Amino acid sequence: xxxxxxxxxxxxxxxxxxxxxxxxxxxxxxxxxxxxxxxxxxxxxxxxxxxxxxxxxxxxxxxxxxxxxxxxxxxxxxxxxxxxxxxxxxxxxxxxxxxxxxxxxxxxxxxxxxxxxxxxxxxxxxxxxxxxxxxxxxxxxxxxxxxxxxxxxxxxxxxxxxxxxxxxxxxxxxxxxxxxxxxxxxxxxxxxxxxxxxxxxxxxxxxxx
Amino acid sequence: xxxxxxxxxxxxxxxxxxxxxxxxxxxxxxxxxxxxxxxxxxxxxxxxxxxxxxxxxxxxxxxxxxxxxxxxxxxxxxxxxxxxxxxxxxxxxxxxxxxxxxxxxxxxxxxxxxxxxxxxxxxxxxxxxxxxxxxxxxxxxxxxxxxxxxxxxxxxxxxxxxxxxxxxxxxxxxxxxxxxxxxxxxxxxxxxxxxxxxxxxxxxxxxxxxxxxxxxxxxxxxxxxxxxxxxxxxxxxxxxxxxxxxxx
Numbered sequence: 001x002x003x004x005x006x007x008x009x010x011x012x013x014x015x016x017x018x019x020x021x022x023x024x025x026x027x028x029x030x031x032x033x034x035x036x037x038x039x040x041x042x043x044x045x046x047x048x049x050x051x052x053x054x055x056x057x058x059x060x061x062x063x064x065x066x067x068x069x070x071x072x073x074x075x076x077x078x079x080x081x082x083x084x085x086x087x088x089x090x091x092x093x094x095x096x097x098x099x100x101x102x103x104x105x106x107x108x109x110x111x112x113x114x115x116x117x118x119x120x121x122x123x124x125x126x127x128x129x130x131x132x133x134x135x136x137x138x139x140x141x142x143x144x145x146x147x148x149x150x151x152x153x154x155x156x157x158x159x160x161x162x163x164x165x166x167x168x169x170x171x172x173x174x175x176x177x178x179x180x181x182x183x184x185x186x187x188x189x190x191x192x193x194x195x196x197x198x199x200x201x202x203x204x205x206x207x208x209x
Numbered sequence: 210x211x212x213x214x215x216x217x218x219x220x221x222x223x224x225x226x227x228x229x230x231x232x233x234x235x236x237x238x239x240x241x242x243x244x245x246x247x248x249x250x251x252x253x254x255x256x257x258x259x260x261x262x263x264x265x266x267x268x269x270x271x272x273x274x275x276x277x278x279x280x281x282x283x284x285x286x287x288x289x290x291x292x293x294x295x296x297x298x299x300x301x302x303x304x305x306x307x308x309x310x311x312x313x314x315x316x317x318x319x320x321x322x323x324x325x326x327x328x329x330x331x332x333x334x335x336x337x338x339x340x341x342x343x344x345x346x347x348x349x350x351x352x353x354x355x356x357x358x359x360x361x362x363x364x365x366x367x368x369x370x371x372x373x374x375x376x377x378x379x380x381x382x383x384x385x386x387x388x389x390x391x392x393x394x395x396x397x398x399x400x401x402x403x404x405x406x407x408x409x410x411x412x413x414x415x416x417x418x419x420x421x422x423x424x425x426x427x428x429x430x431x432x433x434x435x436x437x438x439x440x441x442x443x444x445x446x447x448x449x450x451x452x453x454x455x456x457x
């Protein structure tokens with residue numbers, strides 16, 4: 001869980017940096033060029049298959065462990081106390097499944113439509129042929145308040161998932177130190193707030209544009 | 210002070226249990242167990258079955274007085290066992306829910322008493338050091354650095370009560386096992402068998418049906434001896450070494 005989790009955490013950052021190009025006011029020139037590169041470069045294609053595999057592995061492992069843990073607890077207390085642990089840490093499986101549901105929505109809307117060739121084609125400066133116009137599809141999607149709303153829900157789930165997951169991964173790997181653990185916890189919270197927030201800026205900005 | 214208690218009553222491990230309500234008159238100087246004694250005196254006078262609960266030393270070192278009070282193992286006070294918890298931390302008219310430890314690996318025997326023999330079997334799997342019998346060695350014949358000695362001692366304060374398992378939403382025994390591993394493995398006498406100990410104790414822990422650690426940290430909050438989850442990180446490191454290390 002920790003190794004796949006850390007891989008997905010690093011993916012999120014790269015994904016965010018690339019997608020911030022959506023905020024450029026150039027009619028999608030930069031973003032479409034980037035999208036073409038990311039879907040046709042053999043190295044990145046290889047990594048993306050690794051990514052899908054790790055998402056699946058992280059999900060399957062998580063669900064199995066959560067189910068085992070649930071049965072190991074058996075009875076629940078009739079008067080449970082929420083004081084001894086953060087809510088997110090006790091609900092990682094639920095949050096993870098919410099994020100997975102969001103991922104299906106997200107990939108179905110953009111990735112699948114591009115793979116099926118349902119997008120229009122547009123000329124970009126970097127290539128002498130036309131590339132898929134993913135930018136227009138994204139702009140249209142983010143005019144729909146329901147899609148924007150579901151993205152925001154997905155990102156809130158991501159915040160909670162990361163708020164526990166980041167520092168938890170280090171603890172699982174045995175990296176706990178009096179001096180550095182508070183630093184890792186702080187960094188984890190910062191990451192959990194900044195990354196989903198920056199992702200949230202994209203649909204909100206494009207909705208109001 | 211007048212209290213309303215809702216206590217888990219279960220006649221035997223097979224029987225179905227349920228919460229029953231009792232009114233008890235206590236005073237604030239009593240410990241929680243003394244308040245339970247008053248209740249039991251009352252029940253005996255009424256010719257009713259007294260509440261079964263475990264207790265022994267009543268000074269916070271034996272680890273038997275296990276009750277989940279208002280959803281918290283050993284009650285609301287941090288770093289305190291139930292026997293050291295005093296009624297002055299409650300108010301007149303409070304409703305207090307008392308339940309047994311909850312985990313599949315800790316089946317209820319009767320009322321508030323659970324079977325914690327799983328812990329004993331984890332200890333049997335490796336919670337010891339092998340030394341020759343005979344005369345006790347000289348006190349300071351093996352020099353141990355102060356910080357190391359303190360860390361080992363902190364881990365050794367674990368009384369094996371099982372509050373970590375009771376607090377854990379996964380019913381995991383990682384804090385207990387890691388405390389034992391750290392207590393022995395940090396000291397030179399325990400280093401010799403460290404790798405085998407880790408593997409054997411973790412295997413036994415899994416066999417007993419305890420859950421997996423998901424790092425919620427609830428155990429360290431509820432531990433009456435305030436054992437740190439730093440020990441769990443050490444256990445994780447040692448476990449990885451026992452799987453992948455050269456020194457299997």
